[in-house]
Amino acid sequence: MNKEINRRTFLKGLAGSAAGVAAMNMMGGVATAKAETAAPAFEGKKQFAGAANVRKITDDLYYIGVNDRRIELFENVYPVPRGVSYNSYLLLDEKTVLFDTVDRTAIGPFFENLEFALGGRKLDYLIVNHMEPDHSSAIAQVVARYPEVTVLCTELAVSMMKQFHEIDINKHGYAVKEGMELNAGRHKLVFTMAPMVHWPEVMMTYDATDKILFSADAFGTFGALDGNLFADEVNFETEWLADARRYYTNIVGKYGPQVVSVLDKASGLDIATVCPLHGPVWRENIGWFIDKYVKWATYTPEETAVLVVYGSVYGGTENAAGILASQLSAAGMRNVKVLDVSKTHVSELIAESFRCSHIVFASMTYNMGIFTPMKNFLLDLQAHNLQNRGYALIENGSWAPAAGKQMKDILDTMPGMTQIGSTVTVRSTPNDENAEQLAALANEIVTVIAGTPMPLTEAAPVAAAPVTKWRCTVCGYVYEGETMPEDYKCPLCGVGPDKFEPVV
Ligand code: FEO
Numbered sequence: 001m002n003k004e005i006n007r008r009t010f011l012k013g014l015a016g017s018a019a020g021v022a023a024m025n026m027m028g029g030v031a032t033a034k035a036e037t038a039a040p041a042f043e044g045k046k047q048f049a050g051a052a053n054v055r056k057i058t059d060d061l062y063y064i065g066v067n068d069r070r071i072e073l074f075e076n077v078y079p080v081p082r083g084v085s086y087n088s089y090l091l092l093d094e095k096t097v098l099f100d101t102v103d104r105t106a107i108g109p110f111f112e113n114l115e116f117a118l119g120g121r122k123l124d125y126l127i128v129n130h131m132e133p134d135h136s137s138a139i140a141q142v143v144a145r146y147p148e149v150t151v152l153c154t155e156l157a158v159s160m161m162k163q164f165h166e167i168d169i170n171k172h173g174y175a176v177k178e179g180m181e182l183n184a185g186r187h188k189l190v191f192t193m194a195p196m197v198h199w200p201e202v203m204m205t206y207d208a209t210d211k212i213l214f215s216a217d218a219f220g221t222f223g224a225l226d227g228n229l230f231a232d233e234v235n236f237e238t239e240w241l242a243d244a245r246r247y248y249t250n251i252v253g254k255y256g257p258q259v260v261s262v263l264d265k266a267s268g269l270d271i272a273t274v275c276p277l278h279g280p281v282w283r284e285n286i287g288w289f290i291d292k293y294v295k296w297a298t299y300t301p302e303e304t305a306v307l308v309v310y311g312s313v314y315g316g317t318e319n320a321a322g323i324l325a326s327q328l329s330a331a332g333m334r335n336v337k338v339l340d341v342s343k344t345h346v347s348e349l350i351a352e353s354f355r356c357s358h359i360v361f362a363s364m365t366y367n368m369g370i371f372t373p374m375k376n377f378l379l380d381l382q383a384h385n386l387q388n389r390g391y392a393l394i395e396n397g398s399w400a401p402a403a404g405k406q407m408k409d410i411l412d413t414m415p416g417m418t419q420i421g422s423t424v425t426v427r428s429t430p431n432d433e434n435a436e437q438l439a440a441l442a443n444e445i446v447t448v449i450a451g452t453p454m455p456l457t458e459a460a461p462v463a464a465a466p467v468t469k470w471r472c473t474v475c476g477y478v479y480e481g482e483t484m485p486e487d488y489k490c491p492l493c494g495v496g497p498d499k500f501e502p503v504v
Pocket of ligand 1: 132277
């Protein structure tokens with residue numbers, strides 16, 4: 001069935017629909033029905049010259065997002081050669097409901113899409129699942145263009161809205177809490193908090209009628225949509241997974257416990273469709289993608305694989321890394337990847353580290369320490385909370401090799417990181433003795449892998465550490481401190497310390 005729509009059929013379809021409004025209510029007593037008032041000044045008039053680019057997801061849900069292929073660096077950090085999509089959705093029920101907006105670079109086509117999809121109806125609700133500007137930059141303009149709109153977001157998003165847009169939420173909407181519902185007519189929308197996936201104010205919205213989860217950044221990916229809106233319309237595993245992994249691990253990778261908390265909540269929902277804020281919409285094989293998320297969020301390797309990352313100036317360390325890779329292959333290892341730390345963007349190194357079960361770090365000594373790009377990579381890995389990997393070390397130094405110990409010092413701060421074998425020390429270029437050491441190290445790595453059933457999280461012992469973080473079992477908020485104050489109340493959902501559990 002062709003689910004795409006064009007202007008004529010869309011408007012024809014709307015002609016018979018009721019623009020009348022059923023009573024709205026917010027269970028939980030926060031929001032009450034808004035009286036019908038005069039239509040916005042522009043209603044029924046076309047404001048934009050451009051044609052819309054809208055796709056139908058279900059009978060009354062429309063994709064009105066925008067692709068950005070001009071962007072070079074997402075968040076001014078991550079290269080996105082395939083661009084990125086800013087996803088936004090419009091539900092046309094008895095009430096019209098907009099789910100999130102777009103980045104400021106996409107505001108023009110976004111309003112073309114919104115106006116077209118509304119087909120002359122007014123906008124009743126804007127649900128802000130995430131306040132990061134790549135999704136919230138059009139909020140002020142939405143409020144200006146549709147002054148009757150009611151904005152719904154989390155408590156924390158209220159203050160952020162003032163910071164980014166100087167919007168007074170008290171005039172335009174409400175803060176919602178966990179489990180509150182919005183009746184849009186046929187659809188019942190339920191709000192669930194998702195702090196730190198990826199910012200603290202994040203929530204998700206579940207359409208309990210059509211079993212659709214509006215998942216904010218979760219289940220998103222880098223990459224513009226090439227017309228194929230649904231993940232089942234592309235070969236996601238070969239064409240998208242690497243970008244999805246790079247997106248998740250770099251953007252949300254640090255917040256594994258919070259993602260686990262949200263996945264736990266989502267496991268209680270019957271989900272037929274997932275509508276993320278970036279990348280394809282999921283309506284088939286969702287479990288396959290959720291399984292990836294479970295692995296990433298629990299720092300469990302996706303694959304039994306060895307990643308060899310080297311930092312080399314004159315080629316000696318590069319040669320040592322190459323010898324090790326060859327010896328790994330000779331010893332039977334089939335899933336080996338070698339990357340130059342100086343030429344590979346660190347976001348790809350982070351993603352590959354989440355994918356692989358074992359990592360070899362090979363660095364020459366520079367300024368009496370670790371080669372700068374390698375040090376930056378290690379610190380980024382540490383910042384992204386990577387855990388539970390076997391690792392091996394190669395250092396090089398023409399007169400005072402020092403990189404090995406310093407790399408180990410960083411890696412040993414990360415839970416569940418276990419060194420395999422001894423550090424191989426090269427002096428300028430690998431000699432015959434080094435070649436033997438590298439062959440022995442390759443054999444040790446392969447032996448450990450052969451005796452280590454996946455996942456490594458079950459195999460690698462993690463030293464008991466003092467508790468410094470506590471997670472709210474209701475909403476996932478994380479409190480930092482060695483003990484929970486007796487009178488503490490979760491700033492997101494309001495529960496007391498008895499509802500918090502230690503993060504280990
Ligand atoms: Fe796509 Fe956290 O913004």
